[in-house]
Amino acid sequence: MKEKILIVEDEFIVANDLKIMLQKAGYQVVGIASSVVQARKLIEDKSPDWVLLDIMLKGTLTGIDLAWELREMNLPFLYISANTNQSTLEAVKATHPYGFMVKPFREKDLIVMLDIARYRYDQEKGTLVENPIQAETQEIEGIVGQSPLLQEVIEKIKIVAPAETSVLILGESGTGKERVAHSIHALSSNKSNPIVIVNCAALPQSLIESELFGHEKGAFTGANALRIGKFEQANNGTIFLDEIGELPLDSQVKLLRVLQEKEIQRLGGNKTIKINVRIVAATNRSLEKEVAEGRFRLDLYYRLNVFPIQLPTLKERKEDIEALAYHFLKKYATSSKRNITSISQTALEQLKNYDWPGNIRELEHLIERNVLLAKTTEIEKFDLPSNTISDPLEINIGKIKSMEEMEKDHIMNALQLCDGKVSGPGGAAELLKMQPQTLYSKMKKLGIKQGYN
Structure with a gap:
């Protein structure tokens, strides 16, 4: 049995269509709420795994108001709404949903969005189930590297x-x-x-x-x-x-x-x-x-x-440089009909110590050029620009924490003092004298997991 889902939608026809789609896909729909008050009761009684949430609901509270409560409960949700007003969408974004479907949409779009939302949620919580293909090194034709x-x-x-x-x-x-x-x-x-x-x-x-x-x-x-x-x-x-x-x-x-x-x-x-x-x-x-x-x-x-x-930059995956270099060497030696078969260890060290502002494209062009210029069967060295990594000023500055790092430490200390509670009386937001919405946004930006303690 797939997850239990609560639908929070004030239009009965839309909600019923959603229910039929979800049940057809094997999900268990535990209820339909047309207001935040009804949703709270159903959440307490039915303990859903996911909430599908419209923005405009009956009563004075909106789906965005409920979203902040769901965040506090660690209950994942995604929006399904026709409301694309810019200010409303900015408020939606601040709640960090796991998905947003704009009406109208196809049935298969809904099911795919749920699968992707689940993947994002599991990844964020560190509970991603290992895929059998992950046990071995994965390969896709044309994508080179093992990092x-x-x-x-x-x-x-x-x-x-x-x-x-x-x-x-x-x-x-x-x-x-x-x-x-x-x-x-x-x-x-x-x-x-x-x-x-x-x-x-x-x-x-x-x-x-x-x-x-x-x-x-x-x-x-x-x-x-x-x-x-x-x-x-x-x-x-x-x-x-x-x-x-x-x-x-x-x-x-x-x-x-x-x-x-x-x-x-x-x-x-x-x-x-x-x-x-x-x-x-x-x-x-x-x-x-x-x-x-x-x-x-x-x-x-x-x-x-x-x-x-x-996609990572090339300097973030330097362990792939040698494999990429030989991939391009083979490609351009073949196309230019030149017998260039190797790259010297000195030349490889040059590649690994370079900063690669142009990433893989820069590496490819460098190998192509040197295949044409090589005088033997080996590329002995590369003519590379000065490496910006070795700038001594950058090394010294690296010892000092950035403002972002200091802010992250400060928030994490506050969360620890509050036993991981973010909002409400005794929460970190109250301690830091800021709105809960602002704190949630900062936590997301700084990569602080909810529930940290």
């Missing part, structure tokens, strides 16, 4: 690839975001259909809509023929939206509508075209910061951020 951080990425790819849900790949430039997108597509049920790559940063603003959704002949001056857009090209496959943070706000609105309605209209046309496309997006920006500064829509962020995959 623990890379193995976490591979595990997430294998979890999400068959699910058809949206994925947001985060990481610095050159960390391999497009390679991960290809791997997700290759392991999906739609792998025989196309994956279409779109570099959002390279799209001229005046042509974004035409590029993504296509246009009819005569739609605008110069539109001399019908054009099929990227979404139609990717139908029944995957579209990879690289540098999604570069899309202007008006284009974000159109993209959100496509994600919600699963349909497009070509520019200059009046025909609605149904599409079935898996969205994988990527960015090297902090989308949360972009949202806070008004450059990215929060409702679109929630739509895309169903399953985030954070």
Whole structure:
């Protein structure tokens, strides 16, 4: 028997539809509450494992009010709401839900979101059940390395690839975001259909809509023929939206509508075209910061951020450098028909001691260049820029705690004095003279687990 779920939703038809979907998937629905007061009673009587939570409810209290109580009870929840008002979504974000579904949605989207929410919750609590494939080193074609951080990425790819849900790949430039997108597509049920790559940063603003959704002949001056857009090209496959943070706000609105309605209209046309496309997006920006500064829509962020995959920088996985270097050596020695077979130990040490601001892409270009320049069958040394890691000022500063580290220590000391209690009389929030919501946000930001003692 799967988990027990409480539905908190004031519209009976919506709540009943949810109940039918959940029961069909094997979940046990322990009740439906239309208000916070009813929800409290059902939580006490039925002890649900999860709560599905609407925002606007009957009575004076909202789902957001209940969410703070659920946090205090360590009871996981996710929102299901049509409310995408910016200020409301900011309040939602502060409660740190394990998921957010924007109505309307498909049944399979709900079930996938629950699976992902459970994964996030287990990961946060440190109770993630070991997957049998984790016992051995995992590999995916084209992704090279054995480091623990890379193995976490591979595990997430294998979890999400068959699910058809949206994925947001985060990481610095050159960390391999497009390679991960290809791997997700290759392991999906739609792998025989196309994956279409779109570099959002390279799209001229005046042509974004035409590029993504296509246009009819005569739609605008110069539109001399019908054009099929990227979404139609990717139908029944995957579209990879690289540098999604570069899309202007008006284009974000159109993209959100496509994600919600699963349909497009070509520019200059009046025909609605149904599409079935898996969205994988990527960015090297902090989308949360972009949202806070008004450059990215929060409702679109929630739509895309169903399953985030954070890629480590190359300097965070230096144990993979030698394997990557030989991978690229073999690739470019073969393509250039040069008999270069090894890298000297001195050259390998150079690679391992370098800071890699350009990540894997920089390493690849370096190996390609040196394969062409090598005078023997071995690359003897590399011409690398000065390494910023050895800056003595940085080493000295490293001995001093940052303000963030000091703040974390202070909060953890307060939690210890309060036996892990966050809010209410005698809680850490009261001791620190701050609102519980503010303290929860700081704990999340600083990586302090709830219930610390």
